[in-house]
Amino acid sequence: MESLVCTGCRREVDGRLWQARCPECGEPLEVTAPPGGTVRDGAPLLERFANFLPARSLGLHDPAAVLTLGEGNTPLLPLETIGKRIGLPRLLVKVEGANPTGSFKDRGSVAGVQRARALGFRAVGTVSTGNMASSMAAYAARAGMRGVVLVSATIPRAKLAPIAAYNPLLIGVEGDYGRLYHLSLELGPKLGVAFVNSDDPYRVEGQKTLALELWQQLRRQVPDAVVVPVSSGGHMAALLKGFRELYALGHIERLPRLIGVPAAGCGPIAAAYRLGSTVPVPWAEVRTIAKAIANPSPPSGRRLLQAARSGAPLHFLSVTDDEIMAAYWQLSQEEGIFAQPDAAAAVAAAHKLAESGVLRPDETVVAILTGHGTKDLTPLESNAPVRLRTCSLDELPGVLESAL
């Protein structure tokens, strides 16, 4: 069995127990580096990258026991219209909204649930208000396990439908969301529920496959820069881990720069980064339309800030809601790509970084579109940009002619 290592104090921890954070220093645990080997094209995600994952811990030796809903293999598309206008002709987007439940979370959920099943758990859970909740509920159902989803009691009812579809045990908890995260990790092992939260070591292994897949899709090259929305920090930490392992295995000659993008209305990691601190700045008032990246106490924040201080090529840049919404409409109306507001934040940041010269026209830049637009229709409901003209069949020719 692989052991786990603390990302803070580097202590080794017994990997046979379900734990996500170091019993000594409290920082997230991570899986040790993989052996490497071939990529198995055409297989489900976990099997495809089995040589780059903790295959034994995940129980990947038996292909029939590999969990899948068809996650991964998401499109990598050029943004020609936007790219040319903002001076990044080699701008690409990775459309993670094409995953089974419409977000990048599925990569992590499939690994976390696979691990929990391999350990003999009969229930898996998560603390989330959105993408991770429906993702975990779906994979729990697929694995024949009980799903447990803890949400904030103030969650709008409309957000519950895509979670409730899978019929998990759904509990709205009143009180501090950051405390709920830690309470779930404490209660889980006692109650037999494997909580696969944002920075669970096996979730991070699953999220890491995004880095591996980019390398595969770009014909064994990596981009010059990857721009990714940042909230808890787990996704960005996973990308860094994936690229670092490719580097350690000798598959790539340099790491891409990773740019983490919070909304200006909730940026604890970016604020600490600007101050030169390795502790996320506590965020009192969250104000952004990009709800999926609005975590005021990011559990993987310290890990990222420490990596940046130790020389990892990490950068952080906040974008305003106006910048996010401009990118949101450009993506759908100019490129035909409908993404969640938080996903559009990555494209908004690429725009700013091109203007300031941090990203150059000759560079290959990948913006990660973390979720599908249909997962959060708020901008289309609140701003009412839906313009419908009505007419009769007889009037239609005239109406069309004057409108075109």
Place this chain on the structure above:
Amino acid sequence: MESLVCTGCRREVDGRLWQARCPECGEPLEVTAPPGGTVRDGAPLLERFANFLPARSLGLHDPAAVLTLGEGNTPLLPLETIGKRIGLPRLLVKVEGANPTGSFKDRGSVAGVQRARALGFRAVGTVSTGNMASSMAAYAARAGMRGVVLVSATIPRAKLAPIAAYNPLLIGVEGDYGRLYHLSLELGPKLGVAFVNSDDPYRVEGQKTLALELWQQLRRQVPDAVVVPVSSGGHMAALLKGFRELYALGHIERLPRLIGVPAAGCGPIAAAYRLGSTVPVPWAEVRTIAKAIANPSPPSGRRLLQAARSGAPLHFLSVTDDEIMAAYWQLSQEEGIFAQPDAAAAVAAAHKLAESGVLRPDETVVAILTGHGTKDLTPLESNAPVRLRTCSLDELPGVLESAL
């Protein structure tokens, strides 16, 4: 330039003009059989199957000009839990909801818009109330063309958001929906709008790739039976065309049986099939929760019924709303797959066909899940199956313990 052939009277028609139906008999036109050749793995959908498509008409010679949003390559997943229970252990689902706009329509839209662009059109349109509308709006945006979407004036406002995101010209038309379909085809060429409706010859070419992709995913075999929701009939006609061409090219030794599934509350083609007629039975009152398969005057109905009479292995079976909803909940809660109600109809039909012995336990059966569950949340809103318990952080351990 390839010519088009009438599916009714077999007359040849000039393929350089934009027309979808025979100027003589009014039946849908189709593209003549392709040359065949290799499948180009890893390329965008149209390029991947270029040897099986009218490559010259579509302008596929220049890879840089091939339109794509990453459509196709959708998961083919075993339904182990449901399959075992209903006595079809080799039941698979093709998850078309994984396409860029969440439905199978994207395969057809990419081909139709590519063809319209190759012919020099600057606007593309469609008549649709749902999946086809958002799909066409997305590909119009991607191609840098004006999108025109004609909907029924009575469309619920909630259904407009995923269409309006792409900012097409959106017109609600009062009056008969069947007449609107034909009026659009008449007005289109005059106004410079290429209407890519349900049975447009190039849309059918795009939809046909589903048959090709199944053959590819099943290692150059075809399933024994394919169960597909049926509404206008264009999708089923495209699947038949795809399998027939594979057969004509010598790639497969037999055709799979194709079973078309309407909702019992709107089944003009199935009713005609039961009566032994080749003319769809006019349907006065549409009553079903599966709105995406509720076309009361299906434009490709005659074509399918005539093919069935001439010996094509086509069958039709209606399912009730209760049967649809049972399959809908089983898919999400037992398999982790969230599909539109109309998509679940295919699984409901497979269940009935297994019971009646038409589908046998040793057969490989593929049910086509045409659209993603997030595209129509009606069942989760109207039946209110969302059960949320609330508690405080302190109460959580007790609440969890008693619920698990």
